[in-house]
Amino acid sequence: MSQLNGAYYGPSIPPPKTSYHRPGRGGGCCCGCLFSLIFKLILTVIIIVGIAGFVFWLIVRPNVVKFHVTDATLTQFNYTANNTLHYDLALNITVRNPNKRLGIYYDRIEARAMFHDARFDSQFPEPFYQGHKSTKVLNPVFKGQQVVPLNAEQSAELKKENATGVYEIDVKMYLRVRFKLGVLKTKTLKPKVSCDLRVPFKGSAAFETTKCHWDR
Numbered sequence: 203m204s205q206l207n208g209a210y211y212g213p214s215i216p217p218p219k220t221s222y223h224r225p226g227r228g229g230g231c232c233c234g235c236l237f238s239l240i241f242k243l244i245l246t247v248i249i250i251v252g253i254a255g256f257v258f259w260l261i262v263r264p265n266v267v268k269f270h271v272t273d274a275t276l277t278q279f280n281y282t283a284n285n286t287l288h289y290d291l292a293l294n295i296t297v298r299n300p301n302k303r304l305g306i307y308y309d310r311i312e313a314r315a316m317f318h319d320a321r322f323d324s325q326f327p328e329p330f331y332q333g334h335k336s337t338k339v340l341n342p343v344f345k346g347q348q349v350v351p352l353n354a355e356q357s358a359e360l361k362k363e364n365a366t367g368v369y370e371i372d373v374k375m376y377l378r379v380r381f382k383l384g385v386l387k388t389k390t391l392k393p394k395v396s397c398d399l400r401v402p403f404k405g406s407a408a409f410e411t412t413k414c415h416w417d418r
Contacts, residue, residue, distance in 0.1 A: 264381075267306065268298040269395050269414035271373070276401045278345075279369055281360055287322050287350045291315060291401065293373065295340040295414075299332045303383055306332045309390065310378040315344045317371055318356045322348045331382075342373075367406045373397040375414075393417075 271293055278290035295313075299306055311327045325342040332338050352360065363369045375395040381388045394417035402409060 264304055265300040266416065268296075268300065269375070269397065270296050270298075271397050271399060271412045271414065272296055273411075274371075274399055274401045274409045275405070276369060276371075276403050279403060281350075281352070285349050285351050286347055287317075288347045289315075289322060289344060291344040291371065293340075293342050293344075295342070295373075295397070297332065297338045297340065299334065299336055299338075302334055305334060305382040307380040307382065307387070308332065308377060309380065310376075311340070312376040313340075313342045314374045314376070315371060316374065317350070317369070318359050319372075320350050320352060320356055322350045367403045369401050369403065371399045371401050373399060373414075374417075 273294040275292045276290070277292075278288055280288040282288070307329075308331070309329050311329065313325045313327065314321050315323045315325075323344040323346060325344060327340045327342055330338060359370070374397075377391075377393050377395065379391050379393065381391075395414050396417055397412055397414035399412055400410070
């Protein structure tokens with residue numbers, strides 16, 4: 203048999219297959235999973251906070267603090283030609299905390315006296331702490347003289363009320379308060395309370411106790 207010198211004359215050998223990795227589309231899927239996870243976490247936190255708030259409400263059952271003006275004495279309310287108002291107004295304001303578990307820190311109280319939106323004086327009662335189911339009486343006195351420019355409408359109201367002897371005076375209270383439950387204290391809140399009064403001049407008629415309302 204003759205030598206073939208190493209040459210191969212059989213069927214041709216196919217070339218080796220080249221393997222390569224086709225870019226996948228998994229990136230979008232991962233981003234979608236991440237957003238879904240974040241959404242579920244946020245929803246879970248909201249649900250937990252809502253349940254905690256509801257449980258807190260069930261335990262504490264907070265009630266609105268009540269303000270009443272039980273007495274008002276007006277002995278001077280004279281408006282002169284140079285736009286100066288001379289006034290002397292004394293008030294008794296009761297503050298009732300009806301809550302069984304919540305105490306209240308009144309860190310700052312500003313009481314503003316106003317005649318048809320024209321402010322003529324401000325008083326700052328002493329800060330105090332009010333315990334559970336208790337009543338505190340405030341006695342602000344607005345006394346002095348102040349330049350108070352009145353527009354035509356306010357001047358007309360003053361003339362009318364001079365004739366009737368009953369003055370519409372609003373007292374607005376700007377508060378800074380914190381609530382206390384056990385050892386826990388809330389952050390400072392800044393509610394407002396308005397008392398719309400009809401005050402007889404020099405006791406010409408009996409003053410009617412007036413309920414104040416919370417401004418929204």
